[in-house]
Amino acid sequence: MSGHHDHSHGHGDHGHDLPFWRKYIFSVDHKVIGCQYTFTALLFLFFGFTLMMIMRWQLAYPGQPIPFIGKYLSDDIAADGVLVGDGYNAFGAMHGTIMVFLAIVPLGVGGFGNYILPLQIGAPDMAFPKLNMASYWVYFCGGVTMIASFFIKGGAAASGWTSYPPLSVFASSGQTMWLWGMVLLITSSLLGSVNFIVTTVQMRVKGLSFFRLPFFVWAQLVTSFLLLLAFPPLEAAGVLQLMDRLAGTSFFMPSGLVYATEPQNQLAGGGSPLLWQHLFWFLAHPEVYVLILPAMGIVSEIIATNTRKPLWGYKSLVYSAIFLGFMSFIVWAHHMFMTGMGTTLSTFFQATTMIISVPSVIILTCLILSLYGASIRFNVPMLFALAFLPMFAIGGLTGLPLGLTASDIHLHDTYYVIGHFHYVVAPGTIFAIFAGIYYWFPKVTGRKMSEFLGKLHFWPSFLFINAVFMPMFFQGMAGLLRRQYDQTEQLHGAVAHGLTKMSSYGAWLLAIAQLPFIINFFYSMFAGKKVGANPWESTTLEWAAPSPPPHGNFDKTPVVYCGPYEYSVPGKSKDYCPQHVAQEA
Amino acid sequence: MSTTVIPHDLEPHPLTGMYNGKFGIWLFLASEVMLFGALFSTYVLLRVGAPPGQWPAHGSEILNVPLATLNTAVLIGSSVTMVMSWAALKMKKLGAARVWLTVTFLCAGAFLVVKYFEYTDKFSHYQVWLNEPIKVGEHEVTTIKGHLTADCPKLEVSEKNGAYSVTEHVMITPDAEPGGHAHGEAVKIEASKVKRISNFGPRHSPYLATYFTMTGLHGLHIVGGMVVILYFILTGGSIWKRSQEKYTNRIECTGLYWHFVDLVWIFLFPVLYLL
Numbered sequence: 001m002s003g004h005h006d007h008s009h010g011h012g013d014h015g016h017d018l019p020f021w022r023k024y025i026f027s028v029d030h031k032v033i034g035c036q037y038t039f040t041a042l043l044f045l046f047f048g049f050t051l052m053m054i055m056r057w058q059l060a061y062p063g064q065p066i067p068f069i070g071k072y073l074s075d076d077i078a079a080d081g082v083l084v085g086d087g088y089n090a091f092g093a094m095h096g097t098i099m100v101f102l103a104i105v106p107l108g109v110g111g112f113g114n115y116i117l118p119l120q121i122g123a124p125d126m127a128f129p130k131l132n133m134a135s136y137w138v139y140f141c142g143g144v145t146m147i148a149s150f151f152i153k154g155g156a157a158a159s160g161w162t163s164y165p166p167l168s169v170f171a172s173s174g175q176t177m178w179l180w181g182m183v184l185l186i187t188s189s190l191l192g193s194v195n196f197i198v199t200t201v202q203m204r205v206k207g208l209s210f211f212r213l214p215f216f217v218w219a220q221l222v223t224s225f226l227l228l229l230a231f232p233p234l235e236a237a238g239v240l241q242l243m244d245r246l247a248g249t250s251f252f253m254p255s256g257l258v259y260a261t262e263p264q265n266q267l268a269g270g271g272s273p274l275l276w277q278h279l280f281w282f283l284a285h286p287e288v289y290v291l292i293l294p295a296m297g298i299v300s301e302i303i304a305t306n307t308r309k310p311l312w313g314y315k316s317l318v319y320s321a322i323f324l325g326f327m328s329f330i331v332w333a334h335h336m337f338m339t340g341m342g343t344t345l346s347t348f349f350q351a352t353t354m355i356i357s358v359p360s361v362i363i364l365t366c367l368i369l370s371l372y373g374a375s376i377r378f379n380v381p382m383l384f385a386l387a388f389l390p391m392f393a394i395g396g397l398t399g400l401p402l403g404l405t406a407s408d409i410h411l412h413d414t415y416y417v418i419g420h421f422h423y424v425v426a427p428g429t430i431f432a433i434f435a436g437i438y439y440w441f442p443k444v445t446g447r448k449m450s451e452f453l454g455k456l457h458f459w460p461s462f463l464f465i466n467a468v469f470m471p472m473f474f475q476g477m478a479g480l481l482r483r484q485y486d487q488t489e490q491l492h493g494a495v496a497h498g499l500t501k502m503s504s505y506g507a508w509l510l511a512i513a514q515l516p517f518i519i520n521f522f523y524s525m526f527a528g529k530k531v532g533a534n535p536w537e538s539t540t541l542e543w544a545a546p547s548p549p550p551h552g553n554f555d556k557t558p559v560v561y562c563g564p565y566e567y568s569v570p571g572k573s574k575d576y577c578p579q580h581v582a583q584e585a
Numbered sequence: 586m587s588t589t590v591i592p593h594d595l596e597p598h599p600l601t602g603m604y605n606g607k608f609g610i611w612l613f614l615a616s617e618v619m620l621f622g623a624l625f626s627t628y629v630l631l632r633v634g635a636p637p638g639q640w641p642a643h644g645s646e647i648l649n650v651p652l653a654t655l656n657t658a659v660l661i662g663s664s665v666t667m668v669m670s671w672a673a674l675k676m677k678k679l680g681a682a683r684v685w686l687t688v689t690f691l692c693a694g695a696f697l698v699v700k701y702f703e704y705t706d707k708f709s710h711y712q713v714w715l716n717e718p719i720k721v722g723e724h725e726v727t728t729i730k731g732h733l734t735a736d737c738p739k740l741e742v743s744e745k746n747g748a749y750s751v752t753e754h755v756m757i758t759p760d761a762e763p764g765g766h767a768h769g770e771a772v773k774i775e776a777s778k779v780k781r782i783s784n785f786g787p788r789h790s791p792y793l794a795t796y797f798t799m800t801g802l803h804g805l806h807i808v809g810g811m812v813v814i815l816y817f818i819l820t821g822g823s824i825w826k827r828s829q830e831k832y833t834n835r836i837e838c839t840g841l842y843w844h845f846v847d848l849v850w851i852f853l854f855p856v857l858y859l860l
Binding site: 123124125127128129131190193194195197198201202203228229230231232233235236237239240243246247248249250251255265266267268270271272275278279282551552 | 589590591592593598600601605606608609612613615616617619620621622623624627630631634635636639743746747748749750780781783786787788789790791794795797798802
C-alpha cells in the first residue's frame with residue numbers, strides 16, 4: 001500500500017505507541033476485537049444463565065421467596081422475594097434473547113471468528129478493520145439497550161424471544177427497547193458478515209486455495225452468508241412491529257381484534273399475525289445454523305489435531321456445510337405447523353426439514369469416523385469436543401419428531417422442544433465454545449490453561465448439563481407445556497414435578513461447576529505454563545504466528561504448500577506437516 | 586513491519602475482479618435486497634389477503650402520481666450525475682467530479698422536498714367512518730374524506746395507541762367528487778356518529794401503512810446517501826491528495842449504493858402509485 005492509509009490514523013499504526021484507549025478500547029486490531037467480543041459475550045452468557053437459575057427456582061419451589069438475591073430484585077419482578085408472573089415472562093424472553101443474540105452468536109462468530117479466521121488464512125487483519133470495530137461497538141450498544149430495558153417502567157420485553165404479535169404490540173415499552181436493541185444487533189452482524197466474507201475470499205495467502213481452507217473457515221464463511229441474507233427480513237419485521245407499536249399501523253393486527261375485552265376498533269385492521277411469524281422464522285431458522293456451524297468448525301479443528309489424523313471426508317464436510325446453509329433458508333415454517341397455515345405448506349416444509357437433516361448427519365458422521373483408529377490425546381479441549389458429538393447428536397435426532405407434522409401435534413410447545421434445542425445449543429455449541437477457549441488460549445495469551453482445573457470443569461459440567469436437559473424430554477412427552485409460571489397448577493405438571501426439581505438442581509450445580517473454569521481462566525492468564533507458538537503440534541496457519549500474535553500477525557507473510565490436516569503422513573519424520581512449511585519432494 | 590497492509594485494498598483480486606471495498610458494497614447490497622424483499626413480500630401478502638375494498642384499486646386514488654413521476658425523473662437524473670462524477674475522477678478531473686457530486690446531492694435534496702409535500706398533504710387529509718349513513722348533498726354516505734375546517738374542535742389523541750377520537754363534533758369539508766363538482770359545504774358530525782377518524786397517515790389503512798413504511802425507509806436510505814456524498818464533497822481534496830485511486834474507488838462504491846437506492850424507488854413507484 002502506498003502509505004496513505006495510515007495517514008488517517010494520525011501518527012502511524014505502531015502497536016506500541018498507540019494510547020491505551022486506541023490499543024484496547026477502540027482498537028481496530030481483529031485480535032483485540034475478538035477478545036472484546038469474547039469477554040462481553042461471556043458476561044452475557046453468565047447473565048442469561050443467572051436469569052434462568054432464578055426461573056428454575058420458581059419452577060422447583062413455586063411461590064417461595066428466592067434465596068440470596070430475591071430481596072434485591074424490584075417489586076415489579078419479585079414481590080417480597082417471590083418471582084411474579086410478569087417477571088417470569090420477562091426473564092424467559094430475555095434469557096432467550098440474551099443467550100442467542102448476545103452470547104452464543106457473538107462468541108462463535110464475533111469472538112472465535114474474529115480472532116482465528118484471519119490467522120487461519122494468513123491475513124494481517126480483517127479486510128475492513130474500522131468496520132470491524134464499529135461492528136463490536138454497535139453490538140455493545142445493542143446489549144446495553146437490552147439490559148437497560150430491565151430498568152424502565154413496565155420492565156423488559158416479556159413476549160418471549162419470538163415476540164409474537166398481537167400480544168407483543170400491546171406489551172409495555174420494554175418491547176420497544178427490545179426492537180431497537182435487535183435493530184442494533186442486526187446492524188452489527190451485517191457489518192461483521194460483510195467483513196468476514198470479503199476477508200475470506202480476498203485475503204487468503206498465496207497457495208491457500210478454497211479446498212485447503214481449514215473447515216473452521218468454511219463454517220465461518222457459510223455462517224456469514226446466513227447472517228448477511230437471513231437477518232434483514234427480521235430487521236424488516238422489526239421495523240414493521242415498531243410501526244405497529246409507535247405509529248398505530250396494523251401490519252400484524254387482524255380486523256375485529258379484541259384485547260383484554262376491549263374491541264380494537266380504532267385500528268385499521270387487515271394485518272396478519274402470521275406474517276410476523278414467517279418473517280421471524282425466516283431469520284430464526286438459519287440462526288440455528290449460525291449457532292451450530294461455528295461450533296462444528298471449532299470441533300473439527302480440535303478433533304483433527306488431537307486424533308493426529310486428517311479429518312475423514314473433508315470435502316463431504318465442506319459440501320454439507322454449504323448445502324446446509326442453502327437448505328436452512330427453506331425450512332423456516334416447520335416452526336409453524338400448529339398455526340393453521342395449511343397442510344400443503346406444512347407438507348412442503350416437512351419434506352425440506354427431513355432433507356436438511358441429511359447434511360447435519362453427514363457432518364456428524366465424518367467427525368465420528370475421524371476418531372476411528374486414532375491414538376487420541378484426551379486433553380481438555382478434546383474432552384469438550386468429544387462430548388459435543390453425542391450431545392449434538394441427541395439434540396439433532398430429537399428434532400426429527402418435531403419436524404414431522406403428525407408427531408409435532410403432540411410435542412409442540414412442550415418441554416420436549418426446550419430439551420431438543422437446548423441439547424443443540426447448550427451441551428452442543430457451548431461445549432464447543434469451551435473446547436475452543438481451552439484450545440486457542442495458548443495462542444491468545446502464550447500460556448496454557450491448567451489441565452487439572454479443566455478436567456474439574458469438564459466432568460461435573462458434562463454430568464449436570466445432562467441432569468438439566470434430559471428430564472425435559474420425558475416431561476414434554478408427558479404433556480408438560482413450556483412457558484408456564486407454575487407447573488404444579490395442573491395435575492400432570494404436579495406429577496412430573498420431581499423431574500422439574502432435578503432440572504433445577506442440575507442448573508444450580510452446573511453453575512458451581514463453572515467455578516474451576518473461571519479460576520482457571522484468570523489464573524492461567526497470568527500464571528499459566530508458558531508455551532511456544534505451536535503447543536498442540538497443529539498444522540493450520542494460526543500456529544505459524546507467534547503467541548500472542550503481534551499487530552499484523554505474522555513475522556513474515558506465510559505461503560501455503562499443502563492441505564489443512566496433514567497429520568501422520570507416511571514417510572515423514574514428524575507426525576504433522578504445517579501448511580506453511582514446504583515439503584521436501 | 587509496523588503498518589498493517591491490507592491486501593487487495595486497492596488492486597482487484599484475481600478471483601472476484603474486485604477490490605475489497607467494491608466486493609463489500611455488493612455484499613451489503615445483497616442484504617439490502619433481502620431487507621426490501623421482505624417488505625415487498627409483506628406488501629404482496631397483505632394485499633392478496635385483504636378483503637375486497639380494503640385496498641384502493643389503484644394507488645393513484647390516494648397518491649399524487651404526477652409528483653411521483655417528477656421524483657422518479659429527479660432520482661434517475663441523480664444516478665446519471667453520480668456516474669458523471671466517477672467518470673470525471675477516472676479522467677483525473679477532481680473539480681468536475683465535485684460539481685457532479687454536488688448536483689447529485691441537490692437532486693437528492695429535491696427528491697426529499699417533493700416527498701415532504703406529498704407526506705404533509707396526506708397528514709392533513711382526513712377520513713371519517715360513520716356508525717350510520719348520513720346525507721351529504723344528494724347522497725347517503727357511510728364515510729367522508731376531506732379536510733377539517735379551521736373551526737373544527739381539536740381531535741383527542743389516545744395516549745395508549747395514538748388513535749384519534751372526537752370529543753364533541755367534527756367539522757369536515759368533503760373532497761370534490763371526481764365528476765368535477767366544487768368542494769361541498771362543510772359537514773358537522775356529532776361525536777356519537779363517528780365510528781373511527783384518521784388522517785391519511787400510516788394508521789389509516791394497511792395500504793398507507795405499507796406506503797409510509799416503504800417510502801420512509803427508502804427516504805432514510807436517501808438521507809444516508811446524502812450524508813456520504815456530502816462527506817466526499819467536503820473531504821474530496823484531502824483524500825484525493827493522498828491517493829487518487831482510493832478516492833475514485835470510494836466514489837464508485839458510493840455510486841453503487843446510490844444506484845441501488847434509485848432501483849428501489851423504480852420498484853416502489855409502480856408498486857405503490859400505479860398498481
